Amino acid sequence: xxxxxxxxxxxxxxxxxxxxxxxxxxxxxxxxxxxxxxxxxxxxxxxxxxxxxxxxxxxxxxxxxxxxxxxxxxxxxxxxxxxxxxxxxxxxxxxxxxxxxxxxxxxxxxxxxxxx
Amino acid sequence: xxxxxxxxxxxxxxxxxxxxxxxxxxxxxxxxxxxxxxxxxxxxxxxxxxxxxxxxxxxxxxxxxxxxxxxxxxxxxxxxxxxxxxxxxxxxxxxxxxxxxxxxxxxxxxx
Numbered sequence: 001x002x003x004x005x006x007x008x009x010x011x012x013x014x015x016x017x018x019x020x021x022x023x024x025x026x027x028x029x030x031x032x033x034x035x036x037x038x039x040x041x042x043x044x045x046x047x048x049x050x051x052x053x054x055x056x057x058x059x060x061x062x063x064x065x066x067x068x069x070x071x072x073x074x075x076x077x078x079x080x081x082x083x084x085x086x087x088x089x090x091x092x093x094x095x096x097x098x099x100x101x102x103x104x105x106x107x108x109x110x111x112x113x114x115x116x
Numbered sequence: 117x118x119x120x121x122x123x124x125x126x127x128x129x130x131x132x133x134x135x136x137x138x139x140x141x142x143x144x145x146x147x148x149x150x151x152x153x154x155x156x157x158x159x160x161x162x163x164x165x166x167x168x169x170x171x172x173x174x175x176x177x178x179x180x181x182x183x184x185x186x187x188x189x190x191x192x193x194x195x196x197x198x199x200x201x202x203x204x205x206x207x208x209x210x211x212x213x214x215x216x217x218x219x220x221x222x223x224x225x226x227x
Contacts, residue, residue: 004158035217041202043159043217056214090158103208103215104149107158 003027004108006091012114013081020077021111023091031055032074033092033105034066043090049074081115088112122205122218130226135192137221139205140185148181149206149215150190159204162190192223200225 004025013019025032033056034046047066048056054066063079074091091108123138141148147166151159165172165181165188172179178191192199205218 041220041222043204043220045214045216048214092159103147104161104164105151105159105206105215106161107151109158110156 004091004093004106006089006108006111008111009109010112010114012116014116015081015083017081018077018079019081019113020075021089021091021113022073022075023108024073025091025093025106025108026072027093027095027106028072029093029095029106030071031094031096032068032071033094034074034076035090035092037088037090037110039087047074047076081113083115086113086115122203122221124221125219126222126224128224128226129195131195131197133195135195135199135223135225137190137203137223139188139190139207139218141188141205141207141216141218142186144183145207147208148179148188149208150177150179150188151204151206151217153202153204153220155201162203195223195225197225197227199223 007022031050033048035043037043046060049068051071052068065077068074088110090110092105094103094105121140129135147164149164150162152162153159163174163179165179176193181188202220202222204220206215208215
């Protein structure tokens with residue numbers, strides 16, 4: 001029943017490792033997003049995809065690589081994890097693009113990443 | 117930075133009182149949204165107000181928008197313990213197809 005789901009919910013790993021976070025939405029939305037929320041609760045967009053096409057790629061280290069196998073899934077792979085990558089990562093989806101008429105975003109529960 | 121700013125950063129009120137949070141943004145927008153985030157959870161959409169609207173209501177929520185001042189406010193009337201959460205405004209930048217979230221207001225409702 002979950003509209004936007006993410007796995008895993010918690011991820012604890014060592015510096016230098018490679019890890020992936022998966023996101024799936026069953027809302028039939030065309031657009032999906034990855035956000036990073038830091039310890040001060042600032043929520044910053046990282047990527048967005050519309051119908052599997054990359055729309056937004058903010059200033060994010062190229063260690064972060066999103067992949068959208070279909071419009072219901074947007075995964076995030078992180079190479080060579082660093083201490084500063086520790087944060088909560090949220091996936092979200094919306095029917096349309098931001099600024100359009102169907103832009104309300106639906107968020108997943110978040111993945112809490114801790115890099116040691 | 118394009119991030120909006122919210123004021124206050126934290127607010128603690130007695131149950132039953134009204135809570136007002138403010139948000140300022142930096143460039144022209146098409147619409148502005150408010151979201152709520154309970155501790156340890158994702159954000160939940162509350163209300164959207166378009167740039168040609170000045171006020172909008174949804175249940176105990178009232179949102180205003182002043183485009184001349186580039187600001188919005190969220191009023192929660194007759195607060196309840198369940199309203200304890202962080203509240204974020206999000207302004208859209210249609211030319212960039214993204215929304216920018218404010219820094220959030222942490223609201224605590226005392227029983």
